[in-house]
Amino acid sequence: SNFIVGLTGGIGSGKTTVSDLFKEHYGIEVVDADVIAREVVQPGSKALAAIRDKFGASILSQEGTLDRAQLRTRVFADPALKTWLNELLHPLIREQMQIQCQQAKSDYVLLSIPLLVENQLQHLTDRILVVDCPEAIQLQRATSRDGVGEAQIKSIMQSQASREQRLAIADDVIVNDTDKPHLLTKVQTLHNKYKAIAQSI
Template structure:
């Protein structure tokens, strides 16, 4: 049962996956918002039933699963439809992430939320104890996107511009990792954060000694 929940966020191609892999290697449970977003619309889930009620059975594939491509086309053509979809899925995703983190076997857990700033930050996720932002200069994001996804510079720029600004993300940060070099340089930073979070989780535990007057 985790005593501390860390929200991890960052812009596209900032290095979120590099960080989560290192925390997982240390035995830390990571709940991924992208995974939760897929799971909450699986057949039998209340969110999928609500989507069908709002958008009609045409959003389903013959096997009963959500036709993501068809739904995506509809919501991007209609901002009101997008807001309706988000009103259904976002609460379900948040609840799933919180439940996974609170039930995690590690002393602290991480909720990896790429669009945390866009989803309301601390207001949208009041159960986060701390927020860790991984940051990279936009020039580095551009280069990584072009190399990783094979996109041109113009598309890379549009992908970055579609997200919250660096300033908006940095304003959320309790902890910051600047990832502007080789992935190997993250090892020491993750080790330092792991020690800090483990200590905070111990202090938050009912068995911890956060109160200096306790025996």
């Protein structure tokens, strides 16, 4: 089976930037938990039907897609609903992540899971790569990318695992605190390392 490198990091740390470099420069396939989380609730899916039954038809847009903003608000206000939703979606997301990792054809596969630590998904991976940078840089990148205020990004950072918690489970760390060319040299070093490990097993 495939060698799986789990990729994680806090909001704005640079996970997507890093996984894009692995993909574009070395052809490494990326399985993205955020993408899968949207796929499992597409129109026509069993999960979306279950959500409609639980929350009512107003949880769907005119076009029949999930109103994610409303879902977030309602789940935030009601912990029991949040538990229900997680118990519905998490097994489906895990299953899809495993299927897509098995199907990957590259030397190894990157499994990007922003909430890997929070959801304790270490066991899905053979090795964990953490993208890390000072919180001030996370804040600056996330606010300018999303065009939202510092308070909102800070509250998301509060709800996520701490840098220390992530670093505690890291096998490898990319410190993403300078420019993108510099980032590529770090990615190259890790690619060579992962390729060698994948070929040796």
